Amino acid sequence: MAKKTEWWRGAVVYQIYPRSFQDDSGDGIGDLPGITRRLGHVASLGVDAIWLSPFFTSPQADMGYDVSDYCDVDPQFGTLADFDAMMAEAHRLGLKVIIDQVISHTSDQHPWFKESRTSRNNPKADWFVWADPKPDGTAPNNWLSVFGGPAWEWDGTRKQYYMHNFLASQPDLNFHNPEVQDAVLDAARFWLERGVDGFRLDTVNYYFHDEKLRDNPPHSDEGSFGLDAPDVNPYGMQNHLYDKTRPENIAFLQRMRNLLDHYDDRATVGEVGDGARSLETVAAYTAGGDKLNMCYTFDLLGPDFTAEHIRRSVEGFHEAVTDGWVCWAFSNHDVQRHVSRFIDGEAERESVAKQAATLIATLKGSVCLYQGEELGLPEADLAFEDLRDPYGIRFWPSFKGRDGCRTPMVWDAGRAHGGFSTARPWLPVPYEHAVMAVDAQEADPHSILHHYRSTLAFRKAHPALRDGAMTFLDAPDGVLAFVREGDTERLLFVFNMSREVAAFVIPSNLGRAVPLALPGYAVQESNGRIDLEPFEAFAAKCS
Structure with missing residues (x-):
């Protein structure tokens, strides 16, 4: 086994959303060469690693979280050579590189699913979750999709339903099939051989389902997957006992850990969205040193920014998870930016942004920062016609979705689109964001950007803050x-x-x-x- 240095313990990770970081090709969509060009900014913050959201080949129905080829780069982001160049520059700057692995489901355009749906007896017939209808033609059970509606879609070729926890174009893989486990581990191995330092495992508790397809019981307090709209989504009305967080997941996570342990200094961070059971799930997934290195939950991704909530969340984690590790975050690509969640009026934005940075940098655990957080960017208020997020479009106007936190990064206040692109971006750049651009804040020694740099330097100067x-x-x-x-x-x-x-x-x-x-x-x-x-x-x- 390769030696582990546990570089991830207490590390600060900077999340990059590739579509929105920097466009170098001039098509309005961020890309890998753009990321490479801007890595100097990331390194200047004093972070230890970057996490890249999906850049794999995809129809982009869910902005890349619907993968059609796990081992290639989508052309809109570049090529494998561009990825290698980005990796080389990151490592030159002393940054580790973590990439997403979205393996609970694929795109319906993935060759595996295209083959699986052709018949009930082809070689990949059992690679996805298929089930016969009830005698009256309705879905096999009451499971719901995170994105609204039933978790089952009818396929006229097989004359069966297939399961999808998210969009109907994101069919769930059948992890009860050992061949499926082997295939996704082979995909992970591809990137490990290419030098990545770890994986962020998307929806890590969604891999397995109940083979008996038992109905979920009702549960009024379950809450949402983490997309912060439980009041408009019936998904939160069920206690998700049978469609996720199944006990078989433990053995698969051990297989994943065993793979990574054959490489030097690699790490995993799991995303756990499990309602009231999240801490119990995190404890199970990180205990014993033979599964995930660390997890994050949605505890600090809600609207509550109070002393009582922070203490309750942190103490709750460390009481429940005795030998595991947590990665704390206030923002990511799925939730409203935390400055907008926490403030009561624009006058508080700077003071709250700075205190949030200091607070998260001094908590016990690792830290994940989301691009633009270091500028104090608020949530963008977008018109319906500008939305690209299927979740937001589905639940408009009660919930505006996730596009407001995914708008392009702003680099140059005096340039069109904040210097993100020479073309019209895939999402608009609000004026109030452009004036907060990196170059504008570089010129102000009292800016939020400089506060983040000084705060992370303070964290590194005090070993007690790491572990x-x-x-x-x-x-x-x-x-x-x-x-x-x-x-x-x-x-x-x-x-x-x-x-x-x-x-x-x-x-x-x-x-x-x-x-x-x-x-x-x-x-x-x-x-x-x-x-x-x-x-x-x-x-x-x-x-």
């Missing part, structure tokens, strides 16, 4: 206080997450507290008392 213990302290309402402790240091952090002035008295058992220069904040301690304005923070080294 040290974390203990919460009792604090007044609206105040979050905790200690991070490593082999050589014990650090106190205090955050006033309220909209009122607050005070915190340092517990005497922490000893002498020497204030640290926490980037962006100049809060001082006086006789053990710390006075904080709204959204201020304080740090000290305790003896």
Whole structure:
């Protein structure tokens, strides 16, 4: 077995959404050469790795999460040679590269599915989840799709239904078939041989289904998959006991880990959307050191930015997951940008954006930042005719979908489309984003961009923040206080997450507290008392 250095433990990962990062070909869609050109910006932030959302061959019905070839690059993003060049530049800059693996389902244009649907006895007939209709012609059971409606689609050739947890054009693979497991592991091996440093496993708890196809029971508190629209989607009305998170998944994750362990320094991070059971699922998937390296949940991807919620989420994770590891995120490509979720008016945007950066950088766990987060970009407000997200189109106008967080990255305030492309982009660039472009913030030493750089440098300068213990302290309402402790240091952090002035008295058992220069904040301690304005923070080294 190859030696592991656990570089991922405490790492900061920067998520790149390829369609929206940088267009170098002039077609309005981001591409791999564009990513390569902009990697210097990513490295300058002080992150450890990048995570690339899908760039594989795809009809793009779900923006690349419907894969038709796991081992090639979609022409709109470039070529395998472009991928290799991007990898080389990332590694030259000291960045690890994590790529998505979307293996719970394929596109209906994948050759595997095209063959599977031709008959009931072809070599790949059992590679997808097929089932006969009920006697009255209705679907085999009551399972629902995350994207709305039944999780079953009728196929007139086989005269059977096939299962799809997402779009009807995204049929679910049948992981009960060992040949399917072998095939997706072969695809992972292809990229490992090409030098990728790890995988983000999309919908990692959706791989297996109940072979008996039992109905899901009702559950009014289940919540959504994580696309933050539970009130408009009937998916949240079921307790998803039988269509996902099946016990057979454990053995497959062990197979995946065994594959990665034959390579140097590779890692996996799993996306777990499992409602109230998410922590239980994460614990099962990361325990024992023989499955996933780490997971992330949707706990911090909702609208709640309060001291009580942060403490409850973090303590809940570490109580439930005793020997696993978490990757925290406030934003990603599936949810409204966190600045818009957390603020009450534009006047708070900068202070909330900066405090969120400092807070997530000091929590115990790894960190995932989403492109544009370092600029404090708010959610884009798009017109219906501009939407491309099938989820948003389906549930409009109650829910506007995910396109508002997927608009292009802005680089140059004075150039058309924020410097993203010379052509009309696939999604519009709002004016309020363009004025927050990288070049504009580079010129302002007090910008959110510079705050992110200084904050990540602070994190790297203190080893306790990478993997040290974390203990919460009792604090007044609206105040979050905790200690991070490593082999050589014990650090106190205090955050006033309220909209009122607050005070915190340092517990005497922490000893002498020497204030640290926490980037962006100049809060001082006086006789053990710390006075904080709204959204201020304080740090000290305790003896």
